[in-house]
Amino acid sequence: MKVFVSVDMEGVSGLTDPEEMRAGGRGYERGCELMTADANAAIRAAFDAGADRVVVTDAHGGGRNLRADLIDERCTLVRGPYKPMRMGEGLDSTFDVALYVGYHARAGAERGVLNHTWMGREIQNLYVNGEIAGEIRLMAGYAGSLGVPIGLVTGDEAACAEARDVLGAVPAVAVKRGLDRYAAELIPPARAQERIYETALRSLREERWPQLTMSAPYTLAVEWNATAIAQSCAVIPGVRLTGPRTTELTTDDYADVVGLLGVCATIAGEVGCTGRNYG
Incomplete structure (x- = not known):
């Protein structure tokens, strides 16, 4: 069995403060x-369930947050x-199968800890094939x-509810409310990590995993918080303005959806000058 683990930070056990998510911040x-x-709890479960390879990607910010010296030595870290x-x-x-650890709810989610979508404040709403995402x-x-x-x-209760809305009966662990x-x-955290391990182990052994399937073509629509960001992103071939602050692809x-969103986010961080902050 080959397992992919994507690890974000806002939904990690014990964390609530934006400073704890930012390099140089208090508690980072x-x-x-x-x-x-939290990642190690899922990795350990994967190997205990019989995985022969586990690839882990650092999915938060600049991707330099997971401690390479503390990560389970059996995995491969990206x-x-x-x-x-x-x-x-x-x-x-x-x-x-893929496991998502430390994920958070989308921008504007009620009681979503550190809720946002992809960026701290630049993206107001994101839609994939017409569905808010x-x-x-x-x-x-x-x-x-x-x-x-x-x-x-895994994440807070709002993230787990969002995951069930998207995927149905997906195994989920709420580490905070x-x-x-x-x-x-x-x-x-010690108890939360044990729950992550137990839930992941049970899921990987049972192999009843939901899959989100959408039909091509894929349309990504982004409502930005500023006209300047939308206009700058619309310079990218294939990205078009659909309103003063909205772009569509x-x-x-x-893969274009994910890749070009990343490029647009880089542009937005420069144009908005707020890419490292929540607000």
Whole structure:
């Protein structure tokens, strides 16, 4: 069995403060340790379930958050900025299942801890084939386009609810309950990580994994928070303005959706000058 693990940070056990997600911020180093521990719980479950290969990608920010010296030595780690497929880098059609650890709810989600979509504030709403999408739908769609199902989602209660809305009966572990965007009632990390391990192990052994399948062509629509961002992104071939602050892309290859969104986000971070902050 070949398992792909994508690890974000906002949905990691024990974390609620934006400073804990930002290199140089108060609590960031401890946040990286907690992120790595949540990832290790899923990795350990994968190997205990019989996986012969586990590939892990650092899916948060610049992709330099997972502690390479603390990650389970049996896995392969993909890290670093500007990965072409960003949160999905390393995934291909040869994988049996994907696990999403530390994911969060989409922008505007009620009681979603650190809720946003892809960027801290530049993206107001994202739509894939007309359906409002956060990172869970976006990346589940990418996996589905490769024929890969989803075996686990972990994050806060809002993220788990979003995952069930997108994927149906997907195994999910809520490690915290949001009180507001920056506050939550937490399950202590040691107990949360044990739940991640137990749920992942059960899921990987049972192999009843849902898959998000969408039909091509794929249309990605983005509502940005500024006209300047939309106009700058519309310079990219294939991306067009559909309103003062909205852009749209249609393609037969879902990899274009993920890849060009990453390019647009890089542009948005420069134009908006707020790419490293939540607000």
